[in-house]
Amino acid sequence: MDLFLQLFITGIMLGSIFALVALGWVLIYKCSGVLNLAMGELTMIGGYVCLGLYQRFVTTMPIEYAFLLALIGTIFVGLFLGLLTERIFLRKMIGEPILAVIMVTVGLSFFFKGMVFIIWDTDTQVFLPRVFPIEPAVIAGVAIGQVYIWSFVAALILMVIFVSFFKYTRWGLSMQACADDEMAALSLGVSAKFVYALAWAIAFMAAGVGGTLLGNINGLNYSVSLLGLLVLPVVVFGGLNSIPGAIVGGITIGILQNLSGGYLDRFFPGGIKEIAPFVFMVIFLLFKPYGLWGWERIERV
């Protein structure tokens, strides 16, 4: 029972990171209709940028400030990269067929991956000195690594910020309008280009923070981008254009992944942890193709 509780709670906390990254994905899809397969690479870039900044800062100031500053720096770099990517690559693809847009994001993922490994090499890198203390915190008899708790808190704070930005600010409202009906929004003076750029910037920022947190848990290497790819089962589960769906889906997939890692690893030799969400996704698709709260599309000839 202890094992179950531990896996369950860690799963929720890990899932909150997935939820954060999935939120960025859903925002892009809602606002511009782009199905982004480069999310894993965005996550990885964020992690490496933060690591680079952290290693610079940590020589001159205490660890906490250095990490916080590096995180803020990552968010700004993400903002800049998001605007740039949208402007250079994605803006020209508005209105193109679905396969073309998807393959542009695949091309982006190759480009980013190549660039990251050219700059930072493929060896696993860790945040040294460790940002979060290594001894686990014991909450009600269940031992949980502190890094998970802090990741959970950080992901939660950022999710609240992004969701309230989307719900209550003027820019967020224009994004909502664009997601709802692009034609109507355009005719009322909402700039679609600005909305797309904003969506990409938010996705880059969310993925960057997600990558940093994942890098703190397991170290940074290529597998971070595979974890970023887990965002796809998450959004399929929650529904492609549903923000609550992304959050619920993220947490569900996190729990599922941890439980399958804990219980099924005995029966399947290794790797089941990464595969389980995809297997779950295929089965789920057969029964509920539009996810929990996705819009059902009715087609006419």
Added chain:
Amino acid sequence: MSYLPCGYYFEDYADDQKWWRTRFIKGKMILMVVLLAILPLLVDSQWLSVAYTINYYILAALGVQLLIGYCGQITLGHAAFVAVGGYTTALMMLNVPWPQSMIDGGLVYPICIICAGFLAAIWSVLFGLPSARVKGFYLIMTTMAAQWITVPLVITQYVAQIGGRGQAFSIPTEMIKIGPFSIDSDTKIYYFSVILVAVCLVAMGNMVRSKLGRAWIAIRDNDIAAETMGVNIVGYKLLAFFVAGFFAGIAGAFYISALFFVSPEHYEWFFSLLWVGIILIGGVGSIQGLVFGSIFVVMVFKLLEIAVMGSSDLLMASYPQLGWMTTKIIFFKEAAFGLAIIFFLIYEPNGLSYRYWQLKNYFNLWPFSYTGK
């Protein structure tokens, strides 16, 4: 279809649909066959291996072209089916107690190729089943799941452990033999690949211009309209997955002869995306485009490699601090491939085959050429 030069008229449909419609096309094709036949005399074995890599990519991307270009079912997991083909061949060669007469007679490899094709086709249909219910992005997800389930889980963890040899299988050379011809040198691999590609391309071309192909194209253009016109869309979609899987299995079985061993890293997700990239660069919905795309991608990789490797001495001599570039050639390749896909999609969305079509028409209609934009 391109415009014909002046003076050619056809009176029935069969003539219009012929493979070689004019004498010029016949001459061109014969020239191509001759060129392909004497290529081993012209170039050394390094370029022959490039040539059969191109042929392998053509075979593997053939199924992708069928699914995406003709049937409209986007697949991002085709390497899984190629892997099934490769491993079927390897396991059959190693574990079936073949009688010595069959090994000597060169029957083993052809039988393995056909079995690999059928098994890969069945595996492909299995993952094509969701296409009955979902399409677009959701189908992409299921084909991606095919990749993730097949290669890292089933093949790496179970299939590759059979026999306890570790993950990579090496194949005994004397098994790879077709009839009296033992495929053991680069030249022979090259000829074998050319024949295989020719057979598969002709089969594909014939399928596409028959009832089957018309049904697939109808499904691609609008599946609901196709259904109202009486096309059994589930049946034809699954048939498309079957045929695509069959080609993939043949590709996997062929690559065994080139490598003499298999290992899961030849079937990573990168290759699934690479083959989709090939058909996008070449042109979606065109068999020629597939060939152009394969040649383009393989040549770009090769030239990049030559450029970096060739300049490495020079680089090391004058800028020793740039020596790291040679060790990271694979990432330069990936980044270049990514940029190539992006720029082709943005600036050349119809692919290379469209430019070829324009060029052909320019000369066919000369001196009154007008071929669109």
